[in-house]
Structures are given as C-alpha cells and as structure tokens.
Amino acid sequence: xxxATKPVRYEHGGVAFEAFAAWDDTSDATRPxxxxxxxxxxxxxxxxxxxxxxxxxxxVGVAIDLYGVDKWTTDMEKARVWMDALNADRGxxxxxxxxxxxxxxxSGAPADPARVAAIGFCFGxxxxxxxARSGADVAGVASFHGLYDAPPFPHGDIKAKILVLHGWDxxxxxxxxxxxxxxELTEAGADWQINSYGHTVHAFTNPAREGxxxxxxxxxxxxxxRNFLEELFG
Amino acid sequence: xxxATKPVRYEHGGVAFEAFAAWDDTSDATRPxxxxxxxxxxxxxxxxxxxxxxxxxxxVGVAIDLYGVDKWTTDMEKARVWMDALNADRGxxxxxxxxxxxxxxxSGAPADPARVAAIGFCFGxxxxxxxARSGADVAGVASFHGLYDAPPFPHGDIKAKILVLHGWDxxxxxxxxxxxxxxELTEAGADWQINSYGHTVHAFTNPAREGxxxxxxxxxxxxxxRNFLEELFG
Numbered sequence: 001x002x003x004a005t006k007p008v009r010y011e012h013g014g015v016a017f018e019a020f021a022a023w024d025d026t027s028d029a030t031r032p033x034x035x036x037x038x039x040x041x042x043x044x045x046x047x048x049x050x051x052x053x054x055x056x057x058x059x060v061g062v063a064i065d066l067y068g069v070d071k072w073t074t075d076m077e078k079a080r081v082w083m084d085a086l087n088a089d090r091g092x093x094x095x096x097x098x099x100x101x102x103x104x105x106x107s108g109a110p111a112d113p114a115r116v117a118a119i120g121f122c123f124g125x126x127x128x129x130x131x132a133r134s135g136a137d138v139a140g141v142a143s144f145h146g147l148y149d150a151p152p153f154p155h156g157d158i159k160a161k162i163l164v165l166h167g168w169d170x171x172x173x174x175x176x177x178x179x180x181x182x183x184e185l186t187e188a189g190a191d192w193q194i195n196s197y198g199h200t201v202h203a204f205t206n207p208a209r210e211g212x213x214x215x216x217x218x219x220x221x222x223x224x225x226r227n228f229l230e231e232l233f234g
Numbered sequence: 235x236x237x238a239t240k241p242v243r244y245e246h247g248g249v250a251f252e253a254f255a256a257w258d259d260t261s262d263a264t265r266p267x268x269x270x271x272x273x274x275x276x277x278x279x280x281x282x283x284x285x286x287x288x289x290x291x292x293x294v295g296v297a298i299d300l301y302g303v304d305k306w307t308t309d310m311e312k313a314r315v316w317m318d319a320l321n322a323d324r325g326x327x328x329x330x331x332x333x334x335x336x337x338x339x340x341s342g343a344p345a346d347p348a349r350v351a352a353i354g355f356c357f358g359x360x361x362x363x364x365x366a367r368s369g370a371d372v373a374g375v376a377s378f379h380g381l382y383d384a385p386p387f388p389h390g391d392i393k394a395k396i397l398v399l400h401g402w403d404x405x406x407x408x409x410x411x412x413x414x415x416x417x418e419l420t421e422a423g424a425d426w427q428i429n430s431y432g433h434t435v436h437a438f439t440n441p442a443r444e445g446x447x448x449x450x451x452x453x454x455x456x457x458x459x460r461n462f463l464e465e466l467f468g
Contacts, residue, residue, distance in 0.1 A: 198427065
C-alpha cells in the first residue's frame with residue numbers, strides 16, 4: 001500500500017479553504033469519498049490521520065477545512081471563537097459544508113463523485129449531521145461525539161443514512177439531547193442508529209485528550225463506522 | 235462445514251429441562267459457548283436456528299430451556315403465563331439461568347467452559363441481562379429487543395460486558411427505560427453499550443413477526459453481536 005496525498009484548494013464566499021485528500025495509489029480505480037469534518041480545532045493532524053486511515057480502508061479520505069486557510073491554529077481559544085461564529089450562523093456552516101463536498105468531488109483524486117459519505121468528530125460530528133440535514137446527496141454520515149442541536153431552520157429531505165457514536169457521559173450531550181436527536185431524526189424519516197457507550201465522555205476518540213480518550217469506545221466506534229461504510233458502498 | 239446437534243438434558247428444582255446444542259463438527263477443537271435465551275414462546279425453532287447460526291460462526295450455540303420440557307408450546311397465551319411466573323420470581327429466573335449455564339458447560343460438546351457468552355431475544359434479552367446482573371462468570375451478553383426492568387434485589391458484581399440492541403420505537407421499552415438501564419449499568423460499573431435503531435419496534439429480528447420484523451436492524455444488530463463476540467473471544 002502506498003498513500004498519496006494532495007491539498008485541495010477551493011473558495012467560498014470570498015474565503016480560501018484547503019482540504020487534504022488521501023488515497024491508496026497502488027490502484028487508480030475510482031472509489032468512494034469519505035469527508036472528515038474537524039473538531040473545534042479545525043483541520044489538523046488528527047483529521048489528516050483519519051483521512052489516511054480511510055485511504056488505507058480503500059476510500060478517498062478528505063479532511064475538510066471549515067474556518068479557512070488563514071485560520072489554522074493550535075490555540076483552542078481562537079478556534080472556539082471561529083467555531084462559535086459558525087454555530088451562530090448554521091446557514092453559513094451548511095454552505096461551507098456543501099462547498100467542501102463539491103471541492104472533494106472535483107479534487108482530481110481517483111474518486112467516484114456519486115459515492116460520498118462523511119464522518120466528523122466533536123464539532124465535526126455536528127457538521128456531518130448538518131450535512132445530512134441539508135438534504136445533500138450523500139450516502140451516509142457518521143458522527144463521533146458530535147453535538148445534537150438542530151439548526152434553527154427546517155431541514156431538507158434527509159437522504160443520508162445516519163450513524164451516531166455517542167459517549168453516554170458526554171457533558172456536552174446529556175441524555176435529553178440524545179432523546180431530542182432521536183425524535184428529530186425519527187420525525188424526519190431518516191435512517192438512523194445511535195450507538196451509546198457507557199463510561200465514555202466527550203472526545204473519546206482522541207488519544208491526545210487526557211482523561212477523555214477511551215480506547216474501548218474508540219475501537220468500537222471505528223469498527224461500527226467501518227461496517228457502516230461497507231453497508232453504504234459494499 | 236457440518237453442524238452437529240444434541241439435546242442437553244438437565245434438571246433444576248424438580249423440573250426437567252432440555253437445551254439444544256449445535257456446533258461445527260469438522261473440528262473437535264474446543265471453542266466458546268454462546269447461550270441463546272428464548273423469547274416469550276420458550277425454546278423454539280427460532281432459537282435453535284440462532285444456535286445453528288452461532289455454530290456456523292465457530293461457537294457452540296446452546297438454545298436454553300426456561301420453562302421446562304412439559305411446557306414447550308406454540309400457544310402464546312400459555313407461554314405468557316409461564317413467562318409472567320418467572321417475571322414475578324426473578325430469583326427463580328436467575329437460578330434457572332445459572333442451571334442452564336452449568337448444563338451448557340457440562341454438555342459434552344467441544345466447548346471451553348471458561349469462555350461463555352449469552353444472547354437473548356425479547357424475554358431472552360431480559361434473561362441475559364439478568365445473567366449478567368447475577369455476577370455469573372460470563373464474558374459478555376447481548377440483548378436483542380430485551381426488557382430492561384431490573385430485578386427487585388441487588389445484583390452481583392457484573393463481570394460480563396453488555397451489548398444492548400434496541401429498537402427505539404419498541405412500545406415495551408420507551409426511552410425512559412433505556413435511560414434507566416443506562417443509569418443502572420453505569421452505577422454498577424458494567425462495561426456497556428446500547429445500540430439504538432430508529433423506526434424499529436419490538437421483535438425486529440424475527441421474520442415471522444409481521445409488521446415488527448426490520449431487516450436492516452436485524453442485519454445490523456447481528457453484525458454488532460458478531461463483532462462483540464469477536465472482541466470477547468478473539
């Protein structure tokens with residue numbers, strides 16, 4: 001196996017973005033695209049690592065950029081301001097997600113633009129739910145320790161299957177928010193699953209987050225995602 | 235592959251029981267045991283089929299008997315009376331489960347008595363949770379559309395990992411019962427996961443239950459169980 005990577009530059013609303021695509025270049029057969037939406041920190045090594053892992057699984061992994069290239073940072077206080085700006089404008093968030101989706105389809109990687117899924121972590125877990133809510137033509141989305149509040153506007157006809165990987169003790173998502181998400185997705189007629197993991201808090205997939213990382217829930221949720229992608233794409 | 239089966243007769247409290255063991259006899263290597271606890275209907279072709287499926291996966295599948303050999307029936311009204319009697323005496327239910335566990339260990343099938351898991355459907359889903367609650371030395375239990383009310387006595391130190399496969403619209407298990415189970419298992423310090431499936435009611439694994447069977451949730455929950463057993467036994 002040999003993993004090729006490339007930057008994917010695109011523009012939306014006057015802002016320059018750069019995604020990161022990775023794929024196994026021992027073959028040039030087209031394959032499904034799996035977007036990776038980022039945590040509060042924005043596009044980082046963490047998401048690039050996930051894109052590489054997806055490449056190893058036979059997909060084109062694309063870590064997307066949601067803040068713009070002048071807003072790459074390791075400073076969480078700054079990142080939180082940029083995240084909060086998107087949380088306050090869910091229409092803009094949706095449009096940036098759709099721009100990233102289009103850029104991934106046009107990336108020039110050996111990708112089949114008709115077969116796309118998306119995964120996301122933390123803020124990115126909310127993003128992929130919003131991508132599904134937008135009605136975008138995406139086969140499925142998997143949200144890892146995402147956030148479940150719906151946008152303040154009606155959503156489109158949800159086409160994506162939805163898999164939610166949830167830490168039961170996540171203080172950002174108390175049980176009533178899980179019930180709210182289940183109700184929302186049921187009323188929307190979406191194909192949904194929520195896997196809840198006991199003794200698991202936020203950020204459970206991230207080894208760098210001391211006291212939050214949970215290796216069992218990390219491994220189990222990643223396997224659930226792999227099965228989900230296999231169901232979507234065979 | 236060639237599936238061998240045998241009846242496993244045992245006695246408890248003056249009642250005669252007969253379980254059904256199945257394994258792939260192309261090898262006589264010892265392998266893990268997976269008990270199958272029955273729906274309200276008691277030991278039936280459905281559970282025998284699951285034991286055979288587990289045999290094909292490399293386990294000794296053992297469909298256990300909870301009512302006794304003079305109470306095998308296809309009449310749901312009768313079966314419900316026998317189930318209700320056990321629901322009213324959770325100590326007896328526990329003791330019958332432990333007797334079935336011992337019988338499976340002593341069955342003479344090529345089984346490793348130190349490696350045991352249990353799965354169950356409907357009433358059987360409650361039974362395997364009670365088996366875990368008993369503190370029995372079982373590696374894991376998987377409950378399919380089970381029932382979540384705890385017994386009216388303190389449980390033992392839960393050693394079994396717990397996987398709950400839950401239909402979100404199951405009228406027997408409204409969301410507050412799921413929250414209650416999560417709270418109970420968290421307080422007990424158990425290793426637990428609950429997979430919730432949208433648009434899914436009770437009995438979703440049973441093709442014979444018209445209007446309740448859900449092929450997507452059946453397939454997804456069975457795959458989750460396979461992964462769970464692989465985690466337990468490698």
